[in-house]
Amino acid sequence: MSSISEAYQSTRNHTVEICKPLRTEDYIPQPVAFASPAKWHIAHTTWFFEEFVLSTYLPGYQRFDPDFAYLFNSYYNSIGERTLRAERGNLTRPGVDQVYAYRAHVDAHMLELLEGDTPDELREIVVLGINHEQQHQELLVTDIKYILGHNPTFPQYKAGASLVNGKNAQTGWLAIAEGIYDIGFSGNGFHFDNEIGAHKVYLHAFEISRSLVTNGEFIEFIKAGAYQDFSLWLDEAWAWIQADDIKSPMYWHMIDGQWYQYTLDGLQKVNPLDALCHVSYYEAAAFAEWRGQRLPTEFEWEAASSQFDWGERWEWTNSAYLAYPNFKKVSGAIGEYNGKFMINQMVLRGASVATSNGHSRNTYRNFFHARDQWQFSGIRLAK
Amino acid sequence: MSSISEAYQSTRNHTVEICKPLRTEDYIPQPVAFASPAKWHIAHTTWFFEEFVLSTYLPGYQRFDPDFAYLFNSYYNSIGERTLRAERGNLTRPGVDQVYAYRAHVDAHMLELLEGDTPDELREIVVLGINHEQQHQELLVTDIKYILGHNPTFPQYKAGASLVNGKNAQTGWLAIAEGIYDIGFSGNGFHFDNEIGAHKVYLHAFEISRSLVTNGEFIEFIKAGAYQDFSLWLDEAWAWIQADDIKSPMYWHMIDGQWYQYTLDGLQKVNPLDALCHVSYYEAAAFAEWRGQRLPTEFEWEAASSQFDWGERWEWTNSAYLAYPNFKKVSGAIGEYNGKFMINQMVLRGASVATSNGHSRNTYRNFFHARDQWQFSGIRLAK
């Protein structure tokens, strides 16, 4: 069996693994526009292979159901589709069983296809599909947490799967010298279009923390009244705090004078030594301001990344998500992949406890809106 | 077995019957604030008996799960609860199985209780619970239709269950003489607090149609450009048409020059001879205006109701939902039943194809907002 086939199967299996603790009901809702239903994730990742691989490369392939292209396509951009996007949580049919049957159908044909010759072009699109599915695996975890974590009964997803623990093994500041650094992906492996185009960036001397901000440090920030002090916050961050009555990271609850947090293993006490997560960029920036320090840029982070531990928290940087000098949108639907989101989002670097194996590298550029808290996002300071 | 016990069981069984064609997924979503999830309906009707009957009348009764009072109580009125109301569709736990276990638990205890002595006070509250559940049965049908009918694949709920057919057996106008009429419930059977207090109403002579407006008549209205002619519409109706781009009754679709409608049996051609349904008060009033006629008041309707067929469509009247002269709110949570909705809603009289057996009478006052289309609501004209 070829390694591409193995990679395909292992990725596809991992998605199913993530969903195993779910009940049928859990696959359905879309509580906020940014968190898609589990059913949609598992169908959409399947649709990707049907649309971009099987329909093109497997002669005589018959689509499982022609409606599915319409229902599970996040790319086709029209008014109708946009309406549909916010309505994903209302689509009870096709059912979960049908969507798994769709997966099985596509998997069988994919494996048939991958047993034969796999020209470079085909391998490339399959690898893209695998990485696409890995991205959705991470969203699956965080979207499931969002749904269960907003249930007043705080149901457990899986025993032992809290995912919020993690102590800093390193401490202190790392000094990086002024100079020209090579930034961006330049190897042979897989990479997204947004990280390609190795280029030079001039960095002034800076220091970056070897450790992530801990829950305990953030509790000090809360105790100091930071959520009530507008001078620490960006103008629109302050509006967000007022409008949504934000008083802590997402999933935190003050019960009888003690901070608790919802985890995938249920409600647990906040451990002051663990690395903080579920903060927005707004909160990360305010915390840095309060400390008299700052967030690193994505270039500083990348230049220094070989010298500290990372991989458990997505780390907010002080860089906006914009194109690298040589960025070029691919033509066609695949070209909609990353480029169209290059506005009003901030870059996160690293990876998180929800990131799939083999899906992280130090040139990876993740991006979310400044107010987003539902990822396992944390803070590393610079100065 | 006592008749109250039989009535209880038959009502409870009917709810389960309605849900039989549903898949687990169908129980979950709340696509709009006014349409609650099926899971919520079956749990909430159960909660009613647990809260108002078992907790009071069955000594030593243990609640199935203390959280359920919070999750499935539509009465407790606080900010928290209001937030929860719009979030019903995001509650995946307790699951459908648990909610049916809750039903079984409450049913077993209810039957135990009803086997013994049933003092009047107990019987009254059980009968209220039965009627409350019958109201939810109707909402179950219309909410299920809403969810399935907004799925782009138009899934069938049950073969043969379209519910939209229905021809007028009678025709022509019925003349009612001027005079004083007795209005409101005055018998011995069950009735809601809003229909009690028989009182006199003076009616001027009027004529009321023996037949309901048909699909064919409404198609004429559409063809005449009525949805584009503001002079036919109430001011806020016109705003609604513009904002929501309304062009037909709910569930109607123009396909290749022919009107189709989603029914519980899937997509079907609109039959011009069937009685129209799924129109808002706005549409009913505009149609009457276009005809140079008007809608009857709820008093005219009630006074004439023994002389025409009714029962397949809720019929919009030109009466606002307000208190009868002797209306008195019951104290406590039960008092929130009807009185608090007496503002900005219009009265519908009759009953519909989704109304449970034994749940209709000519003094029954149903009420919805003027824009609501999702009930099996139709039009009877007066002049």
Added chain:
Amino acid sequence: MSSISEAYQSTRNHTVEICKPLRTEDYIPQPVAFASPAKWHIAHTTWFFEEFVLSTYLPGYQRFDPDFAYLFNSYYNSIGERTLRAERGNLTRPGVDQVYAYRAHVDAHMLELLEGDTPDELREIVVLGINHEQQHQELLVTDIKYILGHNPTFPQYKAGASLVNGKNAQTGWLAIAEGIYDIGFSGNGFHFDNEIGAHKVYLHAFEISRSLVTNGEFIEFIKAGAYQDFSLWLDEAWAWIQADDIKSPMYWHMIDGQWYQYTLDGLQKVNPLDALCHVSYYEAAAFAEWRGQRLPTEFEWEAASSQFDWGERWEWTNSAYLAYPNFKKVSGAIGEYNGKFMINQMVLRGASVATSNGHSRNTYRNFFHARDQWQFSGIRLAK
């Protein structure tokens, strides 16, 4: 000079009189959609005479400015116009001077026209225009109060013009016997289309208060915690209180433990003996509920109105604004006058301190939304 001409002039002068204390700046804003700018009121009332009188009855009449029909016409119903409606406060041109020149132009031609023969049809439309302008005079006063009253510096409109004083001369309850009453306008004078069609209404015996609810009585209601007790409020009233953080009648401010209110004479202490005003229907209904009484229907009010003092507060009734039995919309633009608002508004009876002389009668039906507080609206109880 004919009496119609005198009536015209006196009405037109009164509008100018109301605006005299205004500065140019005060004519411009539209702080909420329901409160039109003073400039718009004085132009729109002028446009009415140009459009419906001069253009039809004065041969060779030249419009002052063709754009004005578009800018100051509240009737022409299209998407464009609706956008414009909320934008009235942004129209700085034509300026206040131009609008007064427009008034002068139309007045000169109206007086010329009214010097000659005035056939019945012409007189009727002129009288309608006069009454239309009187309605706007009342809105002018309340809209001016809204603008100045929401300025943090509480500017005075005119010394001695507070308009909120008024003691009840009568006390006690008036008993009205059961029977058939004639309701609606039946005389020869001016009346609106919504009050025409005298008809019989059967009333059960009831009692109605000779006095209006006072500020002092309402302060008791506040002190009793009524704004925090959901059981007193209609469901949507409670939502309104939560969303808008309502804690008192409009214009009331608690300063150093004492209730003050903004009046057209500036900020003043609330006098407990004065008749309450600036309450919504929601507040009126909750107050009645708290007292264990109710609001009268508009029919009860009219039947009893000759036996108590009224005229300083618009009084909320428990009747929805709907058509009388013989209501018939006039064809054409004039037909849009009242009928199109007959949904989701409540009837107020009486008149207020802001009502122009000669503009009140006991058959007059005013109507506002249940949440509206900015009129001089008060409470009379029934039981």
Added chain:
Amino acid sequence: MSSISEAYQSTRNHTVEICKPLRTEDYIPQPVAFASPAKWHIAHTTWFFEEFVLSTYLPGYQRFDPDFAYLFNSYYNSIGERTLRAERGNLTRPGVDQVYAYRAHVDAHMLELLEGDTPDELREIVVLGINHEQQHQELLVTDIKYILGHNPTFPQYKAGASLVNGKNAQTGWLAIAEGIYDIGFSGNGFHFDNEIGAHKVYLHAFEISRSLVTNGEFIEFIKAGAYQDFSLWLDEAWAWIQADDIKSPMYWHMIDGQWYQYTLDGLQKVNPLDALCHVSYYEAAAFAEWRGQRLPTEFEWEAASSQFDWGERWEWTNSAYLAYPNFKKVSGAIGEYNGKFMINQMVLRGASVATSNGHSRNTYRNFFHARDQWQFSGIRLAK
């Protein structure tokens, strides 16, 4: 007379000059949250000197009116103030005359103060106030244009003041070599906190256009159907186009097959040879995408700026508005000046026809939201 005094007077006079063509009415409205009333601009710039200069440096200074600090302070950040911000257009009092009296009062005291010794610290804050007022002068022009340009009668602000003309004197592409460039302000003159901190930036070789995109080029883009082709647009740009029905730059109107635009001199034909203005970042980015080119970064722009003409259009860059490496917020209210807006805005470089004399330099960083069109913003391409 000292030069600081002269600079003060000349700046203050220029503000008054800009407002001369306004009528009193024009000073009032705030048609959208981002466009403040002219009255507010002239009062707020005055308040700056009263608050930060006179109150501190002129012994015994008496404030003109204590309320003004509350009304015209854009800095004091509380819930109350935020409410007030959107309500600026409803504040009819203090009137325009009073606000000019406030100006005169502050000017008299400022000149008295500036006649004496002016220590460095005082001079610095006065120069900041002058530059602050110059910023507001530009906003005054564009906000006035917004108000008059959204009036359906398209009133003229001043004859000959259209401000939209401007031909490119240069053409062709300018090649800039790869290397390290010094970016940011490093001289002795005035500068804002956001441009300070000269630092090195590595630029790869690029070409930048010597000319701005013209109206004619943009008409080609429109004719090619670009506003209907989602593939050219950023994801949220496409949502903006759909939601707001955007079809052209702001102020453009298609009349009888010809493009017209509102100018401060009234409605005029669009001249294809003039430099385009009033486009959003979204439109600038889509235009570049359509051309197969891109927008320059702010660093590229600054590095090349000595070799092309600029100064008539603010030019959108592909850089987000973020802190320079050594950015440090000043403590106190002055510190709120720029830093708190460093999120979700894009940088514009250059200056515009509305920029005051002496207020432009090639290190100046202007910033607006990606959807903003109301500035004189244009497009310069890079590749």
